[in-house]
Amino acid sequence: xxxxxKVGGILDQLANVALVLGLLLTTASFILTFTIVxxxxxxxxxxxxxxxxxxxxGLYVTNALMFSQKIFYFHMPVAVISLGILFFTALFGIxxxxxxxxxxxxxxxxxxxxxxxxxxMTMATGEFWTAYEWNAWWVWExxxxxYLILTLLVIGYFILRNAVDDPERRAVFASxxxxxxxxxxxxxxxxxxxxxxxxHPVITRExxxxxxxxxxxxxxxxGMIFLAYGIYRTRIREQRLRIRLDTIKERLED
Amino acid sequence: MESKSGANEQVVEQANIAHSILKTxxxxxxxxxxxxxxxxxxxxxxxxxxxxxxYALLVLIIFGVAFSQMPSSYEIMxxxxxxxxxxxxxxSLLGLNRSFSHEKEEGSLQGILLVPLxxxxxxxxxxxxxxxxxxxxxxxxxxxxxxxxxxxxxxxDTLWLAVIPIIxxxxxxxxxxxxxxTITMSTRGKDxxxxxxxxPLSYPLLFACVSATSAAIVGDSMMMSNYISSVALAxxxxxxxxxxxxxxxxxxxxx
Numbered sequence: 001x002x003x004x005x006k007v008g009g010i011l012d013q014l015a016n017v018a019l020v021l022g023l024l025l026t027t028a029s030f031i032l033t034f035t036i037v038x039x040x041x042x043x044x045x046x047x048x049x050x051x052x053x054x055x056x057x058g059l060y061v062t063n064a065l066m067f068s069q070k071i072f073y074f075h076m077p078v079a080v081i082s083l084g085i086l087f088f089t090a091l092f093g094i095x096x097x098x099x100x101x102x103x104x105x106x107x108x109x110x111x112x113x114x115x116x117x118x119x120x121m122t123m124a125t126g127e128f129w130t131a132y133e134w135n136a137w138w139v140w141e142x143x144x145x146x147y148l149i150l151t152l153l154v155i156g157y158f159i160l161r162n163a164v165d166d167p168e169r170r171a172v173f174a175s176x177x178x179x180x181x182x183x184x185x186x187x188x189x190x191x192x193x194x195x196x197x198x199x200h201p202v203i204t205r206e207x208x209x210x211x212x213x214x215x216x217x218x219x220x221x222x223g224m225i226f227l228a229y230g231i232y233r234t235r236i237r238e239q240r241l242r243i244r245l246d247t248i249k250e251r252l253e254d
Numbered sequence: 255m256e257s258k259s260g261a262n263e264q265v266v267e268q269a270n271i272a273h274s275i276l277k278t279x280x281x282x283x284x285x286x287x288x289x290x291x292x293x294x295x296x297x298x299x300x301x302x303x304x305x306x307x308x309y310a311l312l313v314l315i316i317f318g319v320a321f322s323q324m325p326s327s328y329e330i331m332x333x334x335x336x337x338x339x340x341x342x343x344x345x346s347l348l349g350l351n352r353s354f355s356h357e358k359e360e361g362s363l364q365g366i367l368l369v370p371l372x373x374x375x376x377x378x379x380x381x382x383x384x385x386x387x388x389x390x391x392x393x394x395x396x397x398x399x400x401x402x403x404x405x406x407x408x409x410x411d412t413l414w415l416a417v418i419p420i421i422x423x424x425x426x427x428x429x430x431x432x433x434x435x436t437i438t439m440s441t442r443g444k445d446x447x448x449x450x451x452x453x454p455l456s457y458p459l460l461f462a463c464v465s466a467t468s469a470a471i472v473g474d475s476m477m478m479s480n481y482i483s484s485v486a487l488a489x490x491x492x493x494x495x496x497x498x499x500x501x502x503x504x505x506x507x508x509x
Contacts, residue, residue, distance in 0.1 A: 160437070163443055163447050
């Protein structure tokens with residue numbers, strides 16, 4: 001059915017560049033984070049090492065918060081980008097429903113796959129942080145729960161895809177669920193922010209970031225964006241080559 | 255000249271008669287017909303109501319067993335909001351699964367789809383019937399919950415306020431659940447899949463409704479300060495999700 005699926009071209013070449021650039025930038029940000037980026041000063045001055053935890057912005061923090069804060073430069077970009085990619089899942093879903101072209105369905109599927117990778121990275125880094133900082137591997141804290149729900153939605157998306165055999169129907173159902181999942185993710189982010197009882201740190205509440213911190217963060221965000229695009233485009237290429245291979249096989253059998 | 259205009263009048267008159275005979279029914283009468291069909295079927299078979307009711311009772315018994323080893327003076331009030339919602343979610347999952355199974359088995363959905371009507375009407379009628387059956391089951395099981403778990407407690411005066419989040423939540427569950435049940439009815443392993451898709455999607459609604467229901471039962475002033483915003487957020491979720499489901503229903507049911 002897809003005899004002239006386009007593979008190669010400028011976008012696929014850019015994908016390789018994006019992958020390399022992404023790796024370089026994330027590595028650079030990693031090095032920056034552990035070398036020149038300062039440990040949060042304000043909190044260090046407030047809490048000497050031998051004193052009990054102090055309350056900062058409604059949070060009880062100790063000195064331990066300071067160095068473990070380094071994981072933030074990795075955790076936050078990955079979390080933001082995973083949600084950003086889900087937006088594209090919803091967008092491609094809408095495009096599919098309008099145009100009924102399976103290209104958009106493939107795009108949506110691959111975007112969700114990349115999103116799953118980033119979501120798992122967020123969960124892993126977040127878990128390390130909670131385990132160290134809150135002395136618990138899991139807390140039913142709204143933002144953590146929201147992220148767990150996001151993970152379940154994305155896994156549900158793939159379970160749904162696997163449960164439908166007819167490709168046309170599968171594409172429609174996946175598109176509709178992708179749109180719903182994105183809206184749901186946004187709504188649950190909002191709801192858990194508005195209804196209080198949050199223990200998750202929020203940057204503004206913690207007193208903002210210093211310029212060097214912002215720099216490391218921005219470098220990591222850009223690195224992750226490039227990386228995400230590189231993975232996405234490479235996977236699309238692989239899938240298209242597979243479709244092409246299947247059509248050639250079918251033609252040989254005939 | 256005269257005869258021609260007379261002939262014209264005759265044609266117009268005939269067209270008018272034909273129009274009055276073949277008048278397309280209004281959207282509202284289509285909706286009423288579809289809803290009446292669901293209700294009539296339910297009252298003849300009583301399939302959904304009995305199964306949901308018995309299932310809800312069994313969930314209550316499981317709650318009772320789960321608390322059987324608790325000390326006698328445990329506080330059930332702060333968690334009772336959550337328990338009520340666990341009960342509603344499990345019961346509604348069962349009902350939503352059932353709501354489309356006979357449509358599929360008897361092929362009646364095929365018949366409905368052949369009628370030239372707006373697909374959104376199917377969504378609205380199905381969501382309304384699901385809401386109705388769920389509400390009937392809740393009317394029986396939530397007082398039962400009170401009887402089993404809260405009758406020995408001193409409940410706050412604000413208890414009646416719990417009705418509002420329960421209504422708002424049930425509307426949302428019926429709306430989003432109808433769309434998801436339509437998706438899962440034509441997939442493999444539909445019962446499990448409905449739960450896999452439904453529970454994460456309804457999470458924000460559950461979170462807000464549990465917050466509001468618990469606040470109403472406990473009546474604590476600090477919790478009550480969240481009550482309004484929780485109910486408002488749950489209502490906002492309802493509006494957004496039902497609108498989106500309504501828009502997308504055409505694609506899903508025709509696929």
